[in-house]
Amino acid sequence: LVKDLGAPVEYxxxxxxxYEHKIFVGPFSRKFPKAKVWVAPRQWSWPINLPLQFFGIFGAKTLQDEDMSTPWSEEIEQKVLSSPEV
Incomplete structure (x- = not known):
């Protein structure tokens, strides 16, 4: 798909x-090192609450509800649904 699009992965x-989604972000960010990483708020893991760096996720920005500072804000509306504080 990346080759078909003819453009680099930016985000x-x-x-x-x-966890089943989080585990792939580290390998993706190593494959596409210039891509910026954005994550949903209140990241956690169970049974041990591990930092994002444990999963190979470094320098991630946190998504905010209706955030107009995201690079795609003029193209895609975003609504952030979050978990309760853990």
Whole structure:
């Protein structure tokens, strides 16, 4: 798909705190090192609450509800649904 689009990957977005999604962000960010990483708020893991760096996620920015500072804000509306504080 990346070759078909003919453009570099600019953003990697982790839209959830679920482990089964989080585990792929580190490898994606290593494959596309110039891509900026954005994550949903209140990231956590269970049974041990590990930092994002443990999953290979470095320098991530946190998504905010209706944030107009995201690079895609003029193209895509965003609504952030979050978990309760853990």
């Amino acid at each position: 990697i977005v982790l839209p959830t705190f679920a």
